Amino acid sequence: AQTVTQSQPEMSVQEAETVTLSCTYDTSESDYYLFWYKQPPSRQMILVIRQEAYKQQNATENRFSVNFQKAAKSFSLKISDSQLGDAAMYFCAYRAVLYGNKLVFGAGTILRVKS
Amino acid sequence: GAVVSQHPSRVICKSGTSVKIECRSLDFQATTMFWYRQFPKQSLMLMATSNEGSKATYEQGVEKDKFLINHASLTLSTLTVTSAHPEDSSFYICSAGVGQVPPFAFFGQGTRLTVV
Numbered sequence: 682a683q684t685v686t687q688s689q690p691e692m693s694v695q696e697a698e699t700v701t702l703s704c705t706y707d708t709s710e711s712d713y714y715l716f717w718y719k720q721p722p723s724r725q726m727i728l729v730i731r732q733e734a735y736k737q738q739n740a741t742e743n744r745f746s747v748n749f750q751k752a753a754k755s756f757s758l759k760i761s762d763s764q765l766g767d768a769a770m771y772f773c774a775y776r777a778v779l780y781g782n783k784l785v786f787g788a789g790t791i792l793r794v795k796s
Numbered sequence: 797g798a799v800v801s802q803h804p805s806r807v808i809c810k811s812g813t814s815v816k817i818e819c820r821s822l823d824f825q826a827t828t829m830f831w832y833r834q835f836p837k838q839s840l841m842l843m844a845t846s847n848e849g850s851k852a853t854y855e856q857g858v859e860k861d862k863f864l865i866n867h868a869s870l871t872l873s874t875l876t877v878t879s880a881h882p883e884d885s886s887f888y889i890c891s892a893g894v895g896q897v898p899p900f901a902f903f904g905q906g907t908r909l910t911v912v
Binding site for chain 2: 716723724725726728770772776783784785786787788789791
């Protein structure tokens with residue numbers, strides 16, 4: 682079974698600084714997708730960034746980038762120039778191509794941004 | 797981006813009654829929708845996969861008779877919590893996928909259910 686592990690229950694970052702959230706996963710599949718979702722206090726799930734496993738290049742979306750290490754099954758999220766609006770719960774998620782659109786989520790990391 | 801609308805956002809019901817939550821894909825057709833349950837400060841737990849025109853697929857440990865799912869059209873899935881009890885109080889979220897590649901999943905706003 683696929684599992685997603687986020688080992689950091691909480692993280693803090695100073696405004697304008699950089700923070701990295703960790704995520705590891707376990708799978709025997711070779712074709713899959715990885716995602717980071719943000720859940721602010723409103724609880725609306727927002728897609729932050731995605732990575733296809735077959736792509737070696739790390740995905741980047743503005744201030745958000747990932748470090749995808751396929752052999753190590755690691756998928757960390759780097760947030761640069763942190764803003765107060767980045768404060769939220771962040772979930773790492775996995776989806777195997779063979780199993781439809783079913784997502785497996787990690788436990789989440791609460792990110793606090795200090796002004 | 798694609799929009800998934802979930803209604804109601806909050807509902808309070810009496811113990812023993814049933815409550816229906818709707819999940820609509822507003823600008824795309826979703827053959828598959830997913831229902832999650834989330835407890836405070838915890839992750840999303842997949843409850844079931846809703847398939848248009850066929851029976852839902854429930855995850856292990858989820859009571860299919862308590863959590864009735866209907867996916868009657870390509871844009872609407874409903875979750876009915878039957879004979880609700882206080883322990884059913886939770887945050888329920890639906891999601892729908894758009895396409896296969898890339899496999900975006902968009903989420904509804906969630907429904908906070910309180911059973912009193």
